[in-house]
Amino acid sequence: MLQTLRSKILFYLILISMIAIIIVSFFIQYGFEESFSSYLDRNREKKIDRIITEIEKDYQLNGHFTSDPVFGLLHEHAMTEQLYFQLYDRFGQLQMDSSNIRGLLNSFGLAEPAPNGEEWHSQTYTLRVDNQVIGKLVAIYPKGLIDDEYTFIQTIQLYIYAAVCLTIVLAIVFSMLFSKKLTSSLQKLSFAANELQNHNLDIRIPLSGLPTEVKDIAISFNNLAVSLAKEENLRKHFTGDLAHELRTPLATLRSQIEAFQDGIWEPTPQRLQTTHEELMRLVRLVNELEKLLAAENPQIRLEKIELDAGSVLAALFEMFLPLFKEKGVQLQIEESAQDELFEADKDRLMQILSNILNNALKYTPAGKNVTISVETNMDGYVGFKIQDEGSGMAEDDIPHIFERFYRGDKSRDRKTGGVGIGLSIVKALMDAHKGVIKVKSKLNKGTSVTLWFPKED
Structure with missing residues (x-):
């Protein structure tokens, strides 16, 4: 039970939907009933105010209570609204009573029998003419809803229940679709991961x-x-x-x-x-x-120390000058105008630069030049640029030159005695220094390699 992600998502989506639907439907029904009851109470008060106004007008006109047209109004409300009145004069004598109409209607079978335990509510109103009390009016009506009012509320409740059931069905359907949609993406990931594990x-x-x-x-x-x-x-x-x-x-x-x-x-x-x-x-x-x-x-593990780029160039020049003279290649150094300090493992650094310089020497013919210079136009880095006038390489070969045993010219390393690993070592050591390598080359024009070392670790 609830072992899969889809079942968990589906369960919680449906649970949240059910809670939300129940809360919303409860507040809708409760709010509607309260609002409807308030509306009925206000409407009843208006009707009672109208009866009081008619009685006071009739008394002011005739000087006493008359049955016409007051009793007609009382009779109308008794027949249609189950709103009954008892009219008393200022001496407490009953003048009119419409409450007995319900018993008369029941006897003729024209009204529905009163439910067992039905409760009635009465409210007394004082009648005045010219600020003098002329009597009182007692309004009697059943508590709660009656006849059409009750039927109307039941109809509204039926619609609410139907809407709740429909919403529940839709919530279940869309929760299933959504959970399937979400987990289908994860299933794709799972399937792809298994395929990758199986070497696909x-x-x-x-x-x-x-x-x-x-x-x-x-x-x-x-x-x-x-x-x-x-x-x-x-x-x-x-x-x-x-x-x-x-x-x-x-x-x-x-x-x-x-x-x-x-x-x-x-x-x-x-x-x-x-x-x-x-x-x-x-x-x-x-x-x-x-x-x-x-x-x-x-x-x-790199044993990094602070080095000066100019001193590194001087050491390289002294180390490689005899080899370059032996082949007849001119080695030139362009020193920086100011000291450029950076951190590197000195032995590894010399290994990197030596490999690049050896490559430049191998592929540069006699009478040509190889130039080493210090670059500073990259923020936070010091660069060593080694530029030769050798055979160069095709642009398509540049992205692959640091791969093991890669050769653009399949016979070139055999002629020069290389095994195709030197640049792979350079790349690995530069990565260990968190450095950057930039290579530019053109066939029969030469190659430029710039090795950027961070100034601080």
């Missing part, structure tokens, strides 16, 4: 017709599914690329060793050097993978 990464929740709150959850779910699908594709590509990276040197090593074993090749120093180079390719690959795993470790 293509599942998406349609957003049309969803409530705003559920739509926000659905959007987050769809984004999560897209991210998981992307991660799955990256994992598959990584596995394939890793297998490819391992297969080539292993195949070469196997063929060379088998050639040695079969006596096809003599183990000359040159051939042993070739075998050693293939082995070192495997060693570099494993080392790069270890660095990547260390950089992507969510528990990586």
Whole structure:
């Protein structure tokens, strides 16, 4: 009982609707009866005031009580309104009495018998002419509603009960529809979540017709599914690329060793050097993978200290100048006019900048330039911009360059000796620093990489 969300929503909607309907119907019926009773009392008072006025006018005109036209009025109210009067003079003598008309009507069967226990109410009014008391008038009428009045109230109550029943039915129907509508959205979420759990990464929740709150959850779910699908594709590509990276040197090593074993090749120093180079390719690959795993470790601890951007540039220049001179590439540094301080892990920072500079050196031909400068046009950040005049890359490749083993040119890293992990390490370490990477590149024009580090943690 009430185990599902829909049953709970349905129960509470119906419960609240029932309480509201009962309260509203009670106040409507109570208020109407009170208002109707007040209306009848005011109407009765007007009729009594009219009788008193007619009696006083007749007395003033004739000097005594006459039966015409006063008794006609009394008779009319007795016959139609069950409003009876007894008229007394100033000596207390009964002059007129219309209350006996009901007994006369009952005897002829012209009036309904009085209900058992029917209560009557009487009210006395003093009659005056020229400020002199001429007598009194006693009005007698039954308490509560009578005849048509009672029938009218019963009819109104019947309509109220019918409206209550109809409202209850509508409340139940609409509560069922609303609970179904709401829970259907949650059922879509539940179904999609189960599909995602079963590795259906293509599942998406349609957003049309969803409530705003559920739509926000659905959007987050769809984004999560897209991210998981992307991660799955990256994992598959990584596995394939890793297998490819391992297969080539292993195949070469196997063929060379088998050639040695079969006596096809003599183990000359040159051939042993070739075998050693293939082995070192495997060693570099494993080392790069270890660095990547260390950089992507969510528990990586950075030993941040305050650094000066100018000092970092000077250290880079001194470290890489011999390598650039050896290849014939000009390394230029544009120092900032003022000291720019920021917080970073010095070793990790140098690892990041070294990887970017190595890439710039690899893909920049002799006679060209590589420029390093400090950028300060981003609030709260200090940037290192490394711009080369190398081969550049296609615009479509830029969003993927930080993926493991990604190559826009499939043969480029083989020529330069890379394994396609260096930029993945850069991205992981920049994320650990909460930094931002901006890349711009054009084919045969060069590449610009700006690494933004927050000034404060």
